[in-house]
Amino acid sequence: MSLEVRLEGLSVGYGAGAPVLEPTDLVFPAGSFTALLGPSGCGKSTVLGAVAGFVRPTAGRVTSGSVPVREPGPERGVVFQHYALFPWRTALGNVEFALKRLGLSRPERRERALAALEEVGLADGARKYPAQLSGGMQQRVALARALAAEPEVLLMDEPFGALDALTRSRMQELLRELWRRRGTTVLFVTHDIDEALALAGRVVVLGGTPGRVLADHPVPPGPPDPSLRALIATHLTTP
Numbered sequence: 001m002s003l004e005v006r007l008e009g010l011s012v013g014y015g016a017g018a019p020v021l022e023p024t025d026l027v028f029p030a031g032s033f034t035a036l037l038g039p040s041g042c043g044k045s046t047v048l049g050a051v052a053g054f055v056r057p058t059a060g061r062v063t064s065g066s067v068p069v070r071e072p073g074p075e076r077g078v079v080f081q082h083y084a085l086f087p088w089r090t091a092l093g094n095v096e097f098a099l100k101r102l103g104l105s106r107p108e109r110r111e112r113a114l115a116a117l118e119e120v121g122l123a124d125g126a127r128k129y130p131a132q133l134s135g136g137m138q139q140r141v142a143l144a145r146a147l148a149a150e151p152e153v154l155l156m157d158e159p160f161g162a163l164d165a166l167t168r169s170r171m172q173e174l175l176r177e178l179w180r181r182r183g184t185t186v187l188f189v190t191h192d193i194d195e196a197l198a199l200a201g202r203v204v205v206l207g208g209t210p211g212r213v214l215a216d217h218p219v220p221p222g223p224p225d226p227s228l229r230a231l232i233a234t235h236l237t238t239p
């Protein structure tokens with residue numbers, strides 16, 4: 001159902017450049033929902049990319065369920081800010097396409113894709129093309145695409161950043177509901193402190209150059225706590 005993710009002394013540099021992430025140790029327990037928060041350029045996407053298997057560590061490693069991550073894998077689903085749907089495929093076609101590498105039969109792919117679209121509330125839009133769908137609907141397709149493979153870890157990089165406030169809060173509710181139902185381990189990148197507090201059970205603040213962990217706070221359930229918000233905000237403004 002879900003896997004523990006670990007960063008063990010993870011450091012990343014791109015090409016011959018200086019490291020953009022200092023050696024970092026973090027454990028994300030199976031089934032936890034963590035927000036990675038921090039200013040632009042602090043290495044949030046880099047961390048997520050390393051967990052996804054797109055970005056190679058220069059030192060240390062990432063494990064997913066104790067297995068070292070070497071490349072992308074279907075047990076780690078990814079949702080980006082830009083939905084990256086194929087415009088020439090319907091919503092259903094986009095989700096089905098993502099299931100191809102799982103070795104399922106065509107009817108199985110169809111069944112799973114329809115179920116995932118239903119899960120995100122888009123059963124009605126299954127036969128529509130991305131251009132016929134609103135931004136929020138397109139992001140639902142992207143979420144369905146990630147969920148259809150039944151990932152044990154869900155990696156989301158500012159997935160709601162391009163949405164208007166109302167659609168965004170609806171998507172946040174949907175994500176919380178999906179997480180409660182599925183128990184998937186979620187790593188959610190955002191630079192929005194309120195989004196982090198609304199969604200996650202833990203907020204890890206990254207910052208600095210090279211990036212490092214500045215703070216790591218559990219978020220108690222219930223309405224957002226103004227003093228916790230203020231505390232986290234101090235980490236975001238301190239260089």
Ligand SMILES: Nc1ncnc2c1ncn2[C@@H]1O[C@H](COP(=O)(O)OP(=O)(O)OP(=O)(O)O)[C@@H](O)[C@H]1O
Pocket residue numbers: 014015020038039040041042043044045046047191
């Ligand atoms: N492919 C790349 N090649 C070279 N440098 C990169 C590459 N990707 C990221 N970087 C650099 O690594 C650092 C961290 O980038 P990263 O994208 O992880 O930041 P971020 O926290 O996700 O920022 P944002 O909030 O703007 O998305 C930045 O200095 C960036 O310029």
Ligand SMILES: [Mg+2]
Pocket residue numbers: 044045046157
């Ligand atoms: Mg980023």
